[in-house]
Amino acid sequence: MMYDLDLVVPMFRPQAGWNQIMAQRLEAFLSHLPEVKVQLILVNDGTPSYVSPDDFACLEALCAVRYESYPENQGKGYAVRHGATCSTAPFMMFTDVDFPYEAEDMAMMYQYLVDNEPDVIVGTRANTYYEVAPTFRTWVSKSLKGMIKLLMRLPISDSQGGLKAFSPYGRAVLVNTTVNRYLFDLELVKMAAHQANLQLDTLPVHLRKEIEFTSLSPALLLREGLNFLQVMFKPVKPIHKPEWVKTAKVASGSPTPENR
Numbered sequence: 001m002m003y004d005l006d007l008v009v010p011m012f013r014p015q016a017g018w019n020q021i022m023a024q025r026l027e028a029f030l031s032h033l034p035e036v037k038v039q040l041i042l043v044n045d046g047t048p049s050y051v052s053p054d055d056f057a058c059l060e061a062l063c064a065v066r067y068e069s070y071p072e073n074q075g076k077g078y079a080v081r082h083g084a085t086c087s088t089a090p091f092m093m094f095t096d097v098d099f100p101y102e103a104e105d106m107a108m109m110y111q112y113l114v115d116n117e118p119d120v121i122v123g124t125r126a127n128t129y130y131e132v133a134p135t136f137r138t139w140v141s142k143s144l145k146g147m148i149k150l151l152m153r154l155p156i157s158d159s160q161g162g163l164k165a166f167s168p169y170g171r172a173v174l175v176n177t178t179v180n181r182y183l184f185d186l187e188l189v190k191m192a193a194h195q196a197n198l199q200l201d202t203l204p205v206h207l208r209k210e211i212e213f214t215s216l217s218p219a220l221l222l223r224e225g226l227n228f229l230q231v232m233f234k235p236v237k238p239i240h241k242p243e244w245v246k247t248a249k250v251a252s253g254s255p256t257p258e259n260r
Contacts, residue, residue: 003037003089004037004089005033005038005039005091005093006038006041006083006089007039007094008041008043008084008086009022009041009042010043010076010079010096011042011045011051011097012076014051014097019056019058020058021098022097023059025098026099027062029106032107033107033111039063039064039065040065041066041087042067042068043069043079044069046073066086075184076181077180077182077183077185078180078181081175081184084171090168091165091166092165092171093110095162098211098212100162100208100211101161101162101208102205105123105163105203106163106205109123109203112201116201117199119167119192119195120164120167120192120199120201121165121201122158122203123164123203124161124203124204124205125161125207126205129141132211133213137213137216140221141160145157152231156189156193158202159186160185160186164188168242169198170192170198172239172241173239176191176237176239179227179230181220181224182220182224182227183228187231190236195236195238
C-alpha cells in the first residue's frame with residue numbers, strides 16, 4: 001500500500017483510554033482530507049507495558065497504523081526520528097500524542113505542503129497560546145524565543161510548536177538531528193535554515209480549547225539549557241537532497257512515494 005501522508009506520533013506513558021481519545025481527534029483530522037491515504041506511525045518511547053494489542057482496533061478502523069516500540073525511554077526527539085526512519089510516504093507530519101492543535105490547522109498544513117512544496121513547515125503558535133498557557137510555561141517559551149532571536153538569529157524563533165510537516169528532503173534533515181529530547185525542534189530549525197536549497201516555511205496553528213499542559217521540571221530546564229548551548233555552537237553539516245521520482249499527482253494532489 002502506498003500512502004500519501006505518514007503521521008508520526010511519539011508516545012510516553014499514555015494515560016488510560018488514550019486510544020479512544022486519539023481516535024476521536026484522528027477522525028476529526030481525517031474528515032478534512034477524505035481522499036488522502038494516511039498512515040499513522042505510533043512510536044512508544046520506552047513504555048511498552050502501557051499499551052496492549054487491543055488498543056489499536058479503534059485507530060485501525062480509521063487508517064493504516066504502524067506501531068513501533070523499544071524498551072528504554074530515549075526522549076521525544078529520538079522517538080520522532082525513529083518514526084521518520086519508518087516513513088516512506090511522499091509527505092510526513094508529526095504531532096504530539098494528545099493532538100494539541102485544531103484539526104483544521106493540521107489539514108491546512110498538509111494541503112499547504114502539497115500545494116506549495118516547501119521542505120519543512122513549522123507550526124508557529126498563535127498569540128492565543130499565551131492566553132491559555134500557564135504563567136511559568138509562558139515565561140519559558142518567551143525567554144527561549146528571545147534567546148533564539150538574540151543569540152542564534154534564526155528566521156524562526158518559535159521552534160517548539162508540536163506540529164511540523166516535511167517533504168522527503170525535510171525528512172532527511174530531520175533524521176540527521178541528534179538532540180533526543182525537548183530541543184530537537186530547535187536543532188531541526190537551525191539545520192533546515194542553513195541548507196542552501198531547502199525551503200523553510202511557517203504556518204500559524206491554534207491549540208484546541210481543552211488542551212492540558214504538562215509541567216516543566218527544573219531538571220528538564222537544566223538539561224535543555226545544556227542542549228541549547230550544544231545546538232547553538234554545533235556546526236551545521238550540509239544534507240543532500242534525496243533522489244525520488246517526480247510523477248503525476250495522485251487524487252490527493254500529492255506525488256507518489258519517492259524511489260528509495
